[in-house]
Amino acid sequence: MEIITIKYPLQGQDSNGSIRPKTLAIGHFDGVHRGHQSVIKQAVESARAEGLDAAVMTFHPHPKEVLGRGSQYVTCLTPLEDKIERFRRLGVDVVYVVTFDLTFASVSPAAFVDEMLRPLHVKRAVVGFDFSFGAKGAGRAETLRELGHPDMLVDIIEPLMMNGDKVSSTLVREALAEGRPEAAEVLLGAPFSLRGKVVPGEGRGRKIGFPTANIQLAGAYVTPKLGVYAVMVELSSGERYSGVLNVGVKPTFHDSLPMPVMEVHLFDYEGDLYGAMIRISFITFLRSEKKFASVQELIEQIGADAARARSVLSAFK
Structure with a gap:
């Protein structure tokens, strides 16, 4: 082409x-x-x-x-x-x-x-x-x-x-803003996805048992509703992994961030993704972002999110 x-x-x-x-x-x-x-x-x-x-x-x-x-x-x-x-x-x-x-x-x-x-x-x-x-x-x-x-x-x-x-870009944007990626997928004919580069983050996910890849977006993408999603991730090699992604301002650890950040935890992946370009497809919205009273409460919720995401994404294997 x-x-x-x-x-x-x-x-x-x-x-x-x-x-x-x-x-x-x-x-x-x-x-x-x-x-x-x-x-x-x-x-x-x-x-x-x-x-x-x-x-x-x-x-x-x-x-x-x-x-x-x-x-x-x-x-x-x-x-x-x-x-x-x-x-x-x-x-x-x-x-x-x-x-x-x-x-x-x-x-x-x-x-x-x-x-x-x-x-x-x-x-x-x-x-x-x-x-x-x-x-x-x-x-x-x-x-x-x-x-x-x-x-x-x-x-x-x-x-x-x-x-x-009428199928329109506005309708897709509205679906994403409301946390309805399934509706966006119907309109798009494929899951809404974005590309990004894995860059160093705060390193907190690894310390609490859920290592995450911090994403620097490759373009000025529409930001979906803040919260936690079940996602599919494709590496540049073509390998695909299911995972759980958070897009938000991390209120448990920060009083405020200037803009939302995206972090994704890949299930059953072992390796170093720093510098890699990946594509993330949004499958299901799991919950809104919230501030937890303690780190332990956050860890327990992430575990529940991961279990639910694995169940939702089992059909994509």
């Missing part, structure tokens, strides 16, 4: 991948949830049927972050590297990462089509029903269809509904 970073105006930035005719799915696609997947899969299927490249155009950073319309978009369900990996798994041939800045934000819908899409040889564009583009979101999906005529076809994908709700 080819990854091409472009910026408006193009000015010859396109590389080899751009000169081939293609079908292009367009969107930010944070989370690459099932609704996003329906758009991308349509682009891939059309490309295969028509003998074209299957491409995706996404934007970085999030438009709402650049335009100051939502502080929640400082964090992502899928930082760019994770998003690109999900595109790869969906069979995409080329990914265009468009630098979203104030210059690009001021581009008219017509200029976007004539100065971005046509030079990239887009023969068919695929977008969601609520797609908007151009300065102040003036362009809609139907606008794209009109501007693309007659040489660029446009497929508009209807919303994917689940339990009466």
Whole structure:
């Protein structure tokens, strides 16, 4: 899969991948949830049927972050590297990462089509029903269809509904904020996961019999509800371990921390993980974080958490 970073105006930035005719799915696609997947899969299927490249155009950073319309978009369900990996798994041939800045934000819908899409040889564009583009979101999906005529076809994908709700990144974020990773998994089509590097922590877990890996996140991920989770952990070697994770401010030991930390205890693992990159998948929320009256009370609760997590995760072995 080819990854091409472009910026408006193009000015010859396109590389080899751009000169081939293609079908292009367009969107930010944070989370690459099932609704996003329906758009991308349509682009891939059309490309295969028509003998074209299957491409995706996404934007970085999030438009709402650049335009100051939502502080929640400082964090992502899928930082760019994770998003690109999900595109790869969906069979995409080329990914265009468009630098979203104030210059690009001021581009008219017509200029976007004539100065971005046509030079990239887009023969068919695929977008969601609520797609908007151009300065102040003036362009809609139907606008794209009109501007693309007659040489660029446009497929508009209807919303994917689940339990009466439209599948959306907002719905995934809400599920995670409420401690419902199972609901997020249904929307995403896979467990919510994040990547991080194991770094030295306070060393307290080993002293109380539950050694933990302290995680330095590899991107600006959405933080799930603070508390304890049953998780699956994948090492760079591909080995998978079940475990129990705490995300929080450790109130038993600290009056306050500037931001939550993540620590994970892997079951039946022996070795040194310092410096390793791991992927953590959130399976079940076990309990909220709380301050314990004593370290012994905390140890007993961690033991109970671990036993429950082992039971929950037994099916993942």
